[in-house]
Amino acid sequence: MNKTTIISLGFLLVMGVFPFFADSAWLAVGTTFLVFSVVAFSQDIILGRAGAFHMGHAAFFGLGAYTTAILNTHFGWPILATWAPAVIIPMVVALITTAPIIHLRGDYLLVTTIGINIIFLQVLENDLFGITGGPNGIFGIDVVKIFGYELFEQIHMYFMAFILLGITLFIMKTLDGSKFGRAMFYINKDDVAAQSMGIDLRYYKLYAFAIGAGLAGAAGSMFAVQYSAVSPEAFDVLQSIMFFTIVLVGGSASLPGVLLGTFVMFVLPEIFREFETARYLVFGLAMILTMILRPRGIWPAKFGNIPAFLKKGKK
């Protein structure tokens, strides 16, 4: 067992017992924390691994949420049946929208991905095809029904989100140990060298966007079910900026880093709710300080994820 596995298992254990100590409000915060962690991980695939400056992730998250909401409320699909489209549609949209801009460098990509988010939001607000519910969004989304049971309680939501996070961690681990994950890192660290090693930049960046969007879509679907409502403001650019910041404050491409980032950027503001107006000021200061003191994030990524049999010689 390597360190990452131990950390993941420890974390899963803590989160597994958390609901038995928390009241329903904190359970809601906990559930949202799990959902946001999944989104943060999916953002991290694109930003932390493939190194694409992507600041429009809330669009893919929202697309998953709206897919579930629309299929369920307008077309009467059961929630379970909406899961596949809630993953596939964001994937396809991510591929279509990023394919023409994937070659853009750094900040140019950043601003165009903000654009994707803004266009998505405008589609929602303008109620395109009359199915998005406009600025109101969509209310009254069903709960998951399985074998005749209705999973409507908060603790059910929590454990569904928990399972989703587990699946996400498994995917992240597989990705990091595959040629796909490594190719993303190579591109991130030096794209010219990566190309010369036969790595197709375009393919792997799009691959990152597709996987990232798919996971974000799954999280979005969960989010829609948890709140039984979706509305545009939950998926605006500020939300994208939050996911972007979570990854960088926590530590990009670092599993514990991203979890910490989500905790710091989402759960702490909930805990400090009492401070009301001043909290975002403190928050901004903390962002600056974190970057100055730990430019690679609170818990930076460590490389050297190689099989044990190669680790001979000096430690």
Next chain:
Amino acid sequence: MDIFLQQIVNGLTIGSLYALVALGYTMVYGVMKLINFAHGDLVALSAFAGLTIYTSIFADGGTSIIAVITVFMFTAAIIAVVGVLLERLAYRPLRTAPRLSAVVSALGAGLVIQNSIMLIWGPNMKIFPSDLFPSTIYDINGVVITFTQLMILIFSSVLMIALYLFINKTKIGTAIRAVAIDQDAAKLMGINVNKIIMIIFIIGSALGAVAGLFIGIYYRGITFDMGWMYGLNAFVAAIIGGIGNIPGAMFGGLMLGLFNALISGYISSAWAETFTFMLLIVVLIFRPTGILGEKVAEKV
């Protein structure tokens, strides 16, 4: 036809404001390769600071040219100082850090400025008095232009021309261009890079302050979170023009203002932002470094 010309006037007015703000983004980007996400919030701050200066100094003295000029000078000076502080505290420690760390720091700084405004001036909309400028309206064959609009157009053109000359004809301007091309080489040539960066922040922030004041005077209502919207539009304008390129920012700002006005006027205001970003994407597909941006070949 007069409706079309009216849209042009509308577009140019907002476009010159975008251009002034865009210059701040582009100058910082040119030298530091950093998107100064806090710049939009500086613009908002300038509007609030300007309003406070005006009401505290000229509480009931009515308006005069001197009053208006004083407000502009004071505000520009204050915002320039804030801009320099911003660079010292939030950006300089990160100059050698990964680029994205500086971006997060900039986002954090924006949050700090925005929420400071809210804590100092409150969450409510503040309103500029309507008599800072005469409320004269000129009607030229059905095309209407107000005195304030005229001032915005004239002043921003003068400032932009002055900046252009400053960058291209003076010694400091040459130094700025040198630092933008290669910081290390400039350092070797004896240029004080820190000083140049300070000058950049002074000029950029002061231009932003002028824009912020004009926004306050023209639209009157100012809110603590308005910086984000102006910032984003101006930033898009800077990229369309070719970020790092000063005439590019001016061109981009005016172009975006016009484009927005025509889209809103003739197609749909509900989809204006969608069209803005479509324009951006189309421009970047054909000119990956913006319309006036230079093509940068990477050394392999």
Next chain:
Amino acid sequence: MKNMLPKLAASAAVCALLVTAGSAADVIKIGVQVPITGKYANEGQSIDDGVKLVIDQLNAKGGLLGKQLKVVTCDDEGKAQKAAICARKLVNEGVLAVIGSYTSGATEAAQTTYYRNKTLQTSDGTSDSLTKHKYWTFFRNSFQNSAQATFTAKYLVKEKGYKKIVVISDYSSYAVGLADSAVKSIKAEGGNVIYQGKIKSGTQNFTAVLTKIKSMKPDAIYFSGYYTDGGLIRAQQEQLGIKADFIGGDSNDNPDFMKLAGKSAKGTLLVNFPTPDFLPYDAAKVFIKDYNAKYGKDPSSVWALMNVDGLNAILHAVRKTKSLDTKTISNYLHALKDFPGITGPITFREDGERINTKFNVYEIQADNSYKIINK
């Protein structure tokens, strides 16, 4: 691993503490779910202040049913997602009733949670859909969008006889809802809507849309959004020389409208629920005086008063029924007729709708005062 576990354990401990903290039964808790930060912060803060004023006064007089009252505020930032969290939090605090939220969206997102947990809720949200569920826990303390729309349409078409009407809204659920029902009502009255458009709230520059409208030569512009945009639209309309009457929906009723519109404010028509100044109720004047004495300013708008009315109705019901059972209180409220609120008599319909609200049309005078001009 070493650093991670304690942190998470600590957070779990914090949560556990919070669970046990708030369960003392000798106080009655009143929840306030409003936007304390964000775009609608001033309205939210004003509602919060208003509620606290009433509760403080009541506590000074010995409380209710011999118990002291306590206000628990939760900031929903005007966002649906935060509203859902607030709802759970307030329910958990064991509040008797919740005042809020200010926006319809945040109210609707929290509604079901309150209903399921038998917690009373009173909100000033005006969206029609709020009373659609017929939750027995929900009481609207303001009025329905469609009621205002019907009144406005009748006034525009029948009384003023406008021939070419333009309807503008922003993107908020409230404004779009009001604009949509206004358009429907105007058409039903036989009126002619020549253009319905949307502006993005806060963009400040509305000249592009207005220039387009200018070419249509309308005789009336109806704006269903908020004063922050309404005042600017009015000012820019006059700058561009569009000779049409400006009629603003209820959310334009705010002193800042006049400041934003400047000299153009004169002659503007506003449709609203009767403001306290125009109501012959001393209670309203007393409340405003007390509010001003405590906070050094007036309530930011009539919405604070509406919410206080909702609160007062609930407190009255508790007093009369001598019960803290929400179902009993709800039944009493549904049977209540013309309870004297500070914004007028209060009567609730079966679905929680406040009925018989009257509307007025005000014309803004040169000195920024209001004059009622409807019949």
Next chain:
Amino acid sequence: MSQYLLEIKNVSKFFSGLTAIDALNLKVKKGQIYGIIGPNGAGKTTLFNCITGIYTPEEGEILWHGKDIKGTAPHKIAGLGILRTFQTIRLFAEMSVAENIMSGRHIKSKQKWYNGIIPTPAYYKDEKYNWGKVGEYMELFGLSEYATTPAGDLSYGVQRKIEMARALAAEPELLILDEPAAGLNENETKELADIIKKVQAMGVTIMMIEHDMDMIMSLCEYMTVINFGAWICDGVAADVQDNPAVIEAYIGSEDEDE
């Protein structure tokens, strides 16, 4: 099928009016160590960039096994079996040595598109096989002790070796070395020469740019001299050394070493 592995035919490359390569011709035989020499700015690296697809020459043909590969994307060039190193070392500095070398195995890996999310038995087998290969190349270059060390932390000489190991891990037919001895001391240079010979013995054809004349002369079986992008002469070491045009080209540019 051509008897040459790589043929450069009349290739020209221009940069906004400047001629970087001027109608150049050369032919590389399988198994050769082929040298490209010339003063700084002669267009040597530009030539390599044209071969590896980073630049597309405006004129001429680049024939690989007799087929024109001009304008092929860099990652596809690598797929054809042409791998390179860089004049300024381009390693993935923060990543471990083993991970760096693993990048060479990228094109040899047989993982399916879904293996990024779903592991299959074939995926585990493939991973194991390729890491094993990485181990072999680390052994070959004496890098095993650095397996987990970030590549950027190591000395220049070691980094050069990692770069070569990385390229070699892709099992290339043609290995292109851009100034492999630059910045190395005498011992390291000697070691490098041995490694290059070892690589040649493995059946890999090598093209190299080098300023170290001793090394070039002793290693390269054939070489082409270029200046200002144009051909000056080619031949075996002895011929080139005595060619007056070559001497002139070098003397004409005093500042040959940067």
